[in-house]
Amino acid sequence: MLQSIRDSSQSIVAKVIVGLIIVTFALFGVESLVSLTAESNAPATVNGEEITQQELYQATELQRRQLLSQMGENADPALLDDSLVSSMVLDSLIEQKSLLLAAEDKNMLISERMIDQMIINTPDFQVEGQFNRDRFEATLRNAGFTPLSYRNLLKKERLIEQERNAYQLSAFVIPAELKRIITLDRQTRDISYFIFPLDDVEKNLTVSDEEINAKYEAERTSLMTEEQVAIEYILLNKNDLRDNVVVSEEELKAQYDQFRVSFQAEDQRHVAHILVEITPDQDDAAALAKVVALQARIKAGEEFSIVASTDSDDIGSSAAGGDLGTNGKGVFADAFEQAMYSLDVNQVSEPVRTEFGYHLIKVMGITKAETPSFAEIKQDLTDDILTRKVENIYVERLELMADITFSSGDLIEPSEVMNLPVMTSKPFGRSGGDLDITQNAKVIGAAFSSDLIQDKLNSSVIELDRERTVVVRVKAYSEPREQTLAEVADELKQQLIKDQASEVLALKAQEAVDQINAGEAVDQVAQGQLVVNLEAVSRASGELPIEVRSVAFALANPDSLKSVVSSAELPDGSVAVVLLKKVNMTEVQLTDEETQSMGAFLGSRIGQQEYQSLVAELKNAAEIEKK
Template structure:
């Protein structure tokens, strides 16, 4: 269900509607439609006698593939998208989903029609200005291929599954002792002082010989491994490359505008409301007709009498139609009304309707000046799209066996782009795309010097490339890393000198020297850090990490020295360590912590329930050629 929503609900609405089902995706393993496809002889698994068809599996795989593509965009690693990679995990998720649904059914869980309707009208993707919009709802279902009844059926099944999961997760709890233990560790505070002996002050005083550099280089070959690299030139085709060179005459713009005006009347949309009386309840029909004849408010009558649960709360509002949304009899009656007028009883398969025309839109076309810029851009984009398609059809032939891409680029009127060297991990710009990397490192392109096939990076973005430089994997030449080696040796030598000084300071502190006086005599800055908690970045983070690795001092101070990643030396004196106390947290913090722990416990218990149900289920997985 979610995949068809993604295909048909565009833009923000699609994201919001998909997000509504996020919880069920977690508990049910992304499956919304297992069992909805009917009995298929081509089954891939059977769970307690309930079949999972190959169609179920393929739809779930495609759904997972789209989720991955949404996460990575054009740079999605291709190996993540293969059926071979996805089949196993997705099938296990379908099995887990089936087991959970069966458990919910066995528990007697049901969802009332009223509750399903309440959930539907609260889905943000069906709302406009935070209010349920019947027209958006009906249009969305039509695009997804659902009738209101079939959509409600799917919603009911998934909500029951969510109800079952909620019964597990929301019954979880945590104890105060658990919270106190967590706070004692996570909110522990430490008091310490430290002084940094900077390595930079000694670097200029340290000399490094050529022999030392060569020895270091020989002993650390593993640090200077160069991956295989290529540089490429490429032609990139996008419609926007052609749009800027396209001129559109005002005559063409005006002709397009006149066409819009001519078609405008056909796009007239009518805003309708109705009161639906299901079945053959002639007495109810007569009662509504009588109240309408007496001038009673249509919206209030809809709330009282209409059997259309979704629209009744909106005064019967069912949104706009261009003449093709509602049954023919309904549309014919609506077309005959004036704004504000109410029809007599109209019969369709759904029942008897009283129809009111609320408004008509589209009866006045916009002025030419209002549409001029938009039409100009529209014509430019259309022509650019045609030029893009034409260039794309010629690109492969022009680039085939070309010594360089300069000629094909000139023929097509586009530039030749290039990249610096990059590895199989990718590089900047277009080299970040997984398809480009795979093509560049293909032997026929990288080693044989051939031009790649045309790579379709998206519907309107294509690339063809050639390798212009290839560097095999190996060790970087000494001259390329000499500067790096010299700096590393200097830091090692300077840090070793600092270590002797730091050890001396440590001995003096352990003998009872005052840290502040000692730092001042050594020309160091003493830093004091009280009530410090875990975490931090850079050198400060390294120092805090070292402070929390030390045993808490029984009395006095505990002293240690260590080197930072940059080569500086640190002398640190830990004065005190205090475990965190739950009682020191505010009531809001305590409540939030207990809720977080209970939520984590609930998630763990739900996973345990899933594992238990799956272990007891009779699961048969069909053999396939790939297994």
């Protein structure tokens, strides 16, 4: 058979096919060959244009990485619902495709040269400030892109950005409109309000058993219990291992001997300095000339600290005579540090150039570092040895735990072998239980998996944190079920009372509004409730409920003889009766700079709104098919 293949490969037809493949590779890359052989399995089309499976995959992976990075260092990928992420990404790609087609219809273009410049100027693709091809390709591979697919992505993003900027940067407000908006924003209002509490109404209401039964029959199909599990688990805690670990005197002394060999005594220097900065008004030559003049003054006998306090540009140290305190290596710039360690006590350096300017450095004192005694660091050595031993034991126990729980049909044998008690939780749902273990997302995910519920398996080892690892097993599982009347009677009763109270309050508030409009006194209509009177309330005022403020600023300007009245429902079900007594207008005087700044801001907001309207219009007009 091999000989047959070999013979066939020498034929003219085979050579033509190979030649076509080579040409395809050279012109379009490997991706094109794949696309030639693959059937169209586009998950969606927009106006006949396909969104490919590859596009969806790449965009979904990118979204997953972004979500995981936002979740933090210990993010668990299992917490992400892949189907939900994919669905959201597909909707985003549909919107993107609609915008791209609209941009192309308007003949918007992004040149290849612009794409080149964007790639070259991207910091992630640079090494020491220069574009690096290897870094570019490695970064793309990590993100799941090829150079070609990444260029296409950039082109799409910039085309969409081009159209978005056209809307946002071209929108504007005329001066009269700007003044009107700012006047409305700075407007204040004089209001009064009082509240009819829900509790006062509820305590006087009752519901019958018949009403509760009727509500139960109407809603029983929706009154389901939560899916729940109760788990049993064994917990390995690293901190529990410390009590049984002993550190001998011989180990401590051996560790100390190693420490002495590796210890490098480092002198520390107490230094002061004078800085002459290089600025746009003082170039390098001028700064150098100034620092040389200061050096001459010091050599002539002036005190270093006095010169530093009067002429140093380092405002942080000049008040202290240039004193920088006692420091070791690795604190200052290399040139500064080299000069500092080359000086004797009370010796002043020659001018030293750093990125900040020119320095004169004086060593005030030298502290000789000595090797700490055994007694001084005995506790630190003990802690280091103990931590290392415990870590080794923990890793060994972890491996044993993984092996034995994997092969066991329950947690009894692992518990006995490892001398760990089997603990049991109360039933909990997918939102978690009352223990930190049953609130852990990894534990919840494992507990509700089919492996544990249906196959009755032990979980794999689950790391709760750096000190604790657990293996769980489902002890009991409860499917959602319809709750009985007895279980939900109290809840239904409270809901009926609240519904009735809301109806009573709505009527009561409307009656109060009608009475005030008819001319009755507010204090009398309030029926003993506190009437709050506020003047010059702004739109951002926090001294009254948000709902009351919103209603007050939605009411029409009252005439001079009569207030405008309405009501507002509060979050707890209570109802407020709101009276708008006066609208206070403020004359707005803006500087040219304020006018320009506010105009740009409001114009940008208008542009954003117009662009969002365009996006919605394009999506509604597009022919979209999802598979």
